[in-house]
Amino acid sequence: MTTSQEGIVPKIHTHTSAEGGIFANAYIIETQNGLVAVDATLTVSESKSLKNRIDSINKPLLAIFLTHPHPDHVAGVTNLLLGSSSSNNIPIVALDSVEKLMRITEEPKRTQWGPVYKDEWIGKWTFPNKLVKDRETITFDGVMYRVHDLGPGGDSDANSIWVVESEPKIAFTGDLVFEGTHSYIADNHLTEWLNNLEKVRELLVRDVSKIYPGHGKAGSLNMIDSQKKYLIAFSDAIKELANGKPTLTEDAKKELTSRIEKFLPNAQLTFLIAHSPTQWQQN
Ligand SMILES: [Zn+2]
Numbered sequence: 001m002t003t004s005q006e007g008i009v010p011k012i013h014t015h016t017s018a019e020g021g022i023f024a025n026a027y028i029i030e031t032q033n034g035l036v037a038v039d040a041t042l043t044v045s046e047s048k049s050l051k052n053r054i055d056s057i058n059k060p061l062l063a064i065f066l067t068h069p070h071p072d073h074v075a076g077v078t079n080l081l082l083g084s085s086s087s088n089n090i091p092i093v094a095l096d097s098v099e100k101l102m103r104i105t106e107e108p109k110r111t112q113w114g115p116v117y118k119d120e121w122i123g124k125w126t127f128p129n130k131l132v133k134d135r136e137t138i139t140f141d142g143v144m145y146r147v148h149d150l151g152p153g154g155d156s157d158a159n160s161i162w163v164v165e166s167e168p169k170i171a172f173t174g175d176l177v178f179e180g181t182h183s184y185i186a187d188n189h190l191t192e193w194l195n196n197l198e199k200v201r202e203l204l205v206r207d208v209s210k211i212y213p214g215h216g217k218a219g220s221l222n223m224i225d226s227q228k229k230y231l232i233a234f235s236d237a238i239k240e241l242a243n244g245k246p247t248l249t250e251d252a253k254k255e256l257t258s259r260i261e262k263f264l265p266n267a268q269l270t271f272l273i274a275h276s277p278t279q280w281q282q283n
Pocket residue numbers: 024070072073175214215
């Protein structure tokens with residue numbers, strides 16, 4: 001049995017990846033007797049650096065939570081478990097839908113990105129071994145965590161957020177909210193994404209004051225509104241530029257990039273804009 005965490009506020013360590021790791025955040029939640037990682041970064045070097053940071057805190061890794069199955073959040077799990085004698089026993093906790101999509105996409109993502117990332121691509125992913133359902137709680141080191149299943153509609157087809165249920169409550173929102181970077185909208189669920197932002201705000205507004213996004217700095221719930229405005233601007237621009245057609249021309253994509261850059265000046269990952277839906281569906 002671990003000591004009760006009553007009154008002890010978990011400390012959050014943020015690992016922000018460099019551009020090669022798509023600026024993805026992974027987090028380490030430090031409690032009295034151990035650590036929980038939230039997401040695991042993309043590349044060999046980012047995940048090893050995250051692992052070094054975990055080791056330097058000198059407390060056991062008790063669990064890894066995954067927010068959604070995109071490689072920049074899940075590929076590094078394999079390296080977080082390296083050299084740990086108890087690695088096979090560490091719970092890798094995720095929704096069923098997140099686990100399924102990881103399994104389905106491991107190979108196509110390797111085919112697509114392996115040649116680009118070369119030695120930095122993590123060829124063998126490690127899948128969740130502890131599946132949780134919507135609103136289920138799980139406790140490590142006396143701290144309770146709750147997962148919320150949001151389904152499709154974030155930058156991925158399977159999205160969850162993790163809430164630390166001890167006071168003050170905080171939430172890890174994965175890629176439902178981006179800060180300081182453009183968003184990846186290629187998975188084409190813009191309407192569901194907007195609905196999910198409403199849902200997340202309702203879930204969190206009463207008692208969560210701080211959210212930790214998958215990309216960018218932690219902040220207040222206002223980040224949810226900023227993300228909404230961004231998506232609406234994006235959606236309006238695509239509708240106008242597509243002009244009733246199902247795809248954007250190359251010129252329209254350039255124009256889209258320039259408009260969205262104006263909407264969010266100084267944001268990173270501009271290349272993501274042109275990865276917006278090539279098969280635009282009118283919702
Ligand atoms: Zn991401």
